[in-house]
Amino acid sequence: MCDQTFLAATFGPCDNCSKASPLMNIYLKNEPINYCSFCVEMMACQGLQKGETLTSLKKESETLKKKLEEERGKLTDVELHQVAEKVEAVAALSIKTRRVLKGHGNKVLCMDWCKDKRRLVSSSQDGKVIVWDGFTLNKEHGVTLPCTWVMACAYAPSGCAVACGGLDNKCSVVPLSLDRTENLAAKKKSVAMHTNYVSGCSFTNSDMQLLTSSGDGTCALWDVESGQLLQSFHGHTADVLSLDLAPSETGNTFVSGGCDMKANVWDMRSGQNIQSFESHESDINCVKYYPSGDAFASASDDATCRFYDLRADREVAVYQKDSIIFGASSVDFSLSGRLLFAGYNDYTINVWDVLKGNRVSVLFGHENRISRLRVSPDGTALCSASWDNTLRIWA
Amino acid sequence: MSSASNLVAMKKVVRQLRFEASVNRVKVSQAAVDLQQFCLQNALQDPLLTGVSSSTNPFRPKRVCIFL
Secondary structure, eight states: TOOOSSSSSEEEEEEEOEEEEEEEEEEEETTTEEHHHHHHHHHHHHHOOOOOOHHHHHHHHHHHHHHHHHHHHTTTTOOOOHHGSOOOOOOOOOOOOOEEEEEESOOOEEEEOTTTSSSEEEEEEHHHHHHHHHTTTTEEEEEOSSOOOOOEEEETHHHSSSESTTSSSEEEEOOOSOTSSSOOOGGGGEEEOOSSEEEEEESSSTEEEEEEEEEEEEEEEEEEEOEEEEEEOOOOSSEEEEEEEOSSSSOOOEEEEEEEEEEEEEEETTTTTEEEEEOOOOOEEEEEEESSSSSEEEETTOEEEEETTTTTTEEEEOOOOTTTSSEEEEEEEOSSSSSEEEEEEEEESEEEETTOOEEEEEEEOOOOOOEEEOTTTTTOOOEEEETTEEEEEEO | OOOHHHHHHHHHHHHHHHHHHHHOOOOOOHHHHHHHHHHHHHHHGGGHOOOOOOOTTTTTTOOOOOOO
């Protein structure tokens, strides 16, 4: 994380005084400027209000943080599970493994469903990205990428392309063609360029824009056609491990979670960090919006999953059990949002009742840790990808 | 100079906190009721919650009749 995309020292003529000296590349209002260190100090002093110094700013940030906590605390008049006491408990679920997708030669790191509810794409540690038909278990397409550890893959909304990225620091888009003999790898197009690994990617509402999260601590929005960076999102102080777009058609916000234990909600157009939640005790591995778009859940290495409401601006539920000591790597909601499926590093999937906060069921079957889980777009099935080289479809 | 970069970083943090402090918040009781309502409204359309029969769910195997 040391090479985050701002504050890197370079040498050259200063933008302000034109003297050649070591430059500080900093961002002001999302514009990059290269000033020599003297000009930066002059500018910083001018930007200060009367009497502001480093210590006074520190004090102000402490008081603001306390005030935020107080404001949030005032609104906690009742807990979510108390409100949900009168709701009927979830009936016993009869979810079992219905399909096992074998074919990857190494750990499967990521998967995504297609909007047609039957196809899915998965990527693995050996650099292979496979598109499967979930009903028939046919492998429809296979692409081999030159890098290992393809940690992120996503299906385009139209179903005509997939995006994948990982240790190559890039996210590439591969158009899928109906012609089986065509070499898909040749048509691969690099869209995103980060300075560290790509941990997550997602298409926005169209095939034209791609949102990526990276180990360099930033998230970025790219135009697929030109590869241009449309917006970058700075604010995390460590690797960003996951992102999820808000579900509505007009939505233009997304949430990201990272190793700094924070989950941030961003406005896609302005790049502004709208809300920030810091209650986990370890890295956040996965974040997912609630189907209504007013809340989101996160899974973390501290063995808990937490539920945050965006309008109340606070955590409203924690899903944990003393017997669960392994980190959670992935979460997803069922269609109505009543069930939260969470995959853990102890090879199981726990199903939680979102409203009441208790565990409803445990799904066993994988032989190694779960890396990713996703509910199908129509809610009929759940697919889990695991380090045991397989994917399982549960229904 | 590191003090200048600290200043710039601190100003950013303070600006961000001021912004976050001004966000409009709703009471948890209200938010919880809304979440609960959404769940209950959509519960019937949720196949994983209610369970669907083999005929409608393409992933479940169809029961085959055996003639004895």
